[in-house]
Amino acid sequence: MADNGARNSRSAERRDAILSAAREVFIETGFEDARIAEIGRRAGIAEGTVYLYYKTKTVLMEAVLADFWEGLTQGAGDTTARHSAPLEQLRALADYHLTGVIRDLPFLDLAAKLRKAYSIDPQTRDRLRAYVAVFDAVYQAGISTGAFRDDLPLWIPRDMFYGTLEYSARTIALREAERPTGVVDNLIQAFQRTYGPAPTESLSEALIERLERAVEKIDPTPG
Amino acid sequence: MADNGARNSRSAERRDAILSAAREVFIETGFEDARIAEIGRRAGIAEGTVYLYYKTKTVLMEAVLADFWEGLTQGAGDTTARHSAPLEQLRALADYHLTGVIRDLPFLDLAAKLRKAYSIDPQTRDRLRAYVAVFDAVYQAGISTGAFRDDLPLWIPRDMFYGTLEYSARTIALREAERPTGVVDNLIQAFQRTYGPAPTESLSEALIERLERAVEKIDPTPG
DNA sequence: GTGTCATGCTGAGATGGTCTCATTATTTTG
DNA sequence: CAAAATAATGAGACCATCTCAGCATGACAC
Numbered sequence: 376m377a378d379n380g381a382r383n384s385r386s387a388e389r390r391d392a393i394l395s396a397a398r399e400v401f402i403e404t405g406f407e408d409a410r411i412a413e414i415g416r417r418a419g420i421a422e423g424t425v426y427l428y429y430k431t432k433t434v435l436m437e438a439v440l441a442d443f444w445e446g447l448t449q450g451a452g453d454t455t456a457r458h459s460a461p462l463e464q465l466r467a468l469a470d471y472h473l474t475g476v477i478r479d480l481p482f483l484d485l486a487a488k489l490r491k492a493y494s495i496d497p498q499t500r501d502r503l504r505a506y507v508a509v510f511d512a513v514y515q516a517g518i519s520t521g522a523f524r525d526d527l528p529l530w531i532p533r534d535m536f537y538g539t540l541e542y543s544a545r546t547i548a549l550r551e552a553e554r555p556t557g558v559v560d561n562l563i564q565a566f567q568r569t570y571g572p573a574p575t576e577s578l579s580e581a582l583i584e585r586l587e588r589a590v591e592k593i594d595p596t597p598g
Numbered sequence: 599m600a601d602n603g604a605r606n607s608r609s610a611e612r613r614d615a616i617l618s619a620a621r622e623v624f625i626e627t628g629f630e631d632a633r634i635a636e637i638g639r640r641a642g643i644a645e646g647t648v649y650l651y652y653k654t655k656t657v658l659m660e661a662v663l664a665d666f667w668e669g670l671t672q673g674a675g676d677t678t679a680r681h682s683a684p685l686e687q688l689r690a691l692a693d694y695h696l697t698g699v700i701r702d703l704p705f706l707d708l709a710a711k712l713r714k715a716y717s718i719d720p721q722t723r724d725r726l727r728a729y730v731a732v733f734d735a736v737y738q739a740g741i742s743t744g745a746f747r748d749d750l751p752l753w754i755p756r757d758m759f760y761g762t763l764e765y766s767a768r769t770i771a772l773r774e775a776e777r778p779t780g781v782v783d784n785l786i787q788a789f790q791r792t793y794g795p796a797p798t799e800s801l802s803e804a805l806i807e808r809l810e811r812a813v814e815k816i817d818p819t820p821g
Numbered sequence: 822g823t824g825t826c827a828t829g830c831t832g833a834g835a836t837g838g839t840c841t842c843a844t845t846a847t848t849t850t851g
Numbered sequence: 852c853a854a855a856a857t858a859a860t861g862a863g864a865c866c867a868t869c870t871c872a873g874c875a876t877g878a879c880a881c
Contacts, residue, residue, distance in 0.1 A: 528778075534766040537765055538764060543761065546757055561750065561758075568791040569788035569792065
């Protein structure tokens with residue numbers, strides 16, 4: 376049926392029009408104050424029509440967020456692909472994440488608004504998983520090249536990574552400050568020192584002294 | 599006026615009754631689904647009366663949250679006061695924070711729901727400040743005893759501290775897992791390695807080898 | 822071109838919540 | 852104990868989401 380295709384594409388266009396109108400309105404006003412009537416108006420359709428495409432306001436919001444996560448995940452993958460050393464990949468990912476989160480903090484707050492107190496809907500959970508999988512891949516690769524420790528569950532460094540960045544993003548946004556330097560550098564440094572390969576057994580100061588005295592005796596020229 | 603006191607205390611009792619009914623209902627149902635009528639019912643008063651004490655539902659929620667933050671801050675101060683070594687204070691604080699946040703995650707989600715996209719109300723900001731000030735005090739004390747580096751802005755370690763813990767709390771809650779061990783230990787280790795005093799210049803492996811060979815010659819008994 | 826059918830769209834109104842305020846009850850005061 | 856001041860009530864104003872009976876549009880047969 377030729378018309379079927381046409382019909383479908385018309386229908387898809389409408390869906391998109393609603394989605395981008397919704398995106399605008401949600402960002403401008405937040406979830407509560409967003410009016411379906413206004414979204415319909417901007418999409419050029421009646422209020423009731425919005426409900427033909429998205430059952431409820433919450434479902435519409437979820438669709439908007441799904442779009443957002445998808446884009447973010449895509450970008451994160453592209454970013455890490457431009458580097459090869461694990462620490463540099465992490466640095467790039469951290470930079471990308473911080474930038475994106477600061478830019479789209481309103482979105483994340485909207486996401487938080489949908490979260491039920493005790494649970495998260497499975498779709499959102501999957502999207503979040505897909506996003507953090509970018510970090511996981513980098514870290515795993517780093518383990519296999521010996522750049523990172525392998526004696527910890529993966530989620531421990533992951534939580535430190537995303538937790539620090541998200542909290543910093545919020546701090547920065549609340550201060551309404553320019554993005555300060557040092558956040559990413561410091562995080563990478565912390566990573567290197569904490570999750571880098573186990574340091575060669577560190578020498579006690581006493582031992583070092585004993586060694587130095589002994590060496591002095593048999594070979595007084597400095598190393 | 600003797601009666602004035604009585605009136606005030608009666609009034610204060612009502613306020614408290616509303617507040618604790620509200621606390622219950624908000625936790626059970628979340629912000630949106632909480633019904634003022636239900637809060638009134640549990641406080642033993644009419645719906646309209648709730649509005650005499652709290653102008654709007656949002657204001658009521660803010661009052662509930664203020665209570666929560668106050669208790670958390672109090673507990674954090676008490677907890678750190680039971681230790682003296684900076685790292686042990688941080689460990690205790692981390693443990694307290696993680697426990698509290700996991701227990702009261704629904705509250706934090708409610709708090710997130712009130713947050714406007716671009717701003718935070720000054721009162722909430724002050725309460726948050728008061729809470730993180732507990733960390734700040736420990737860290738500052740640690741700097742003055744030489745336990746921590748002083749070449750970084752305070753908010754960098756602070757964001758890593760709270761960011762990691764909050765993200766971990768969420769991860770743990772979403773997995774519906776028992777609280778795993780290692781989160782706090784790992785954070786403290788990362789802190790020590792990243793923010794502890796600059797390590798004594800580390801010895802190169804070559805140098806260590808040379809020292810060991812030399813010692814072997816003059817003193818074959820192991821250290 | 823026109824009748825028939827399927828499908829899409831509409832917006833008035835049902836529903837259900839927050840919040841108001843005229844009225845009623847209670848407490849304080851002289 | 853009457854009068855004045857204060858507190859509490861709950862019916863209903865108001866305004867949002869969401870529904871659904873009816874209207875518009877376009878494909879197809881003839």
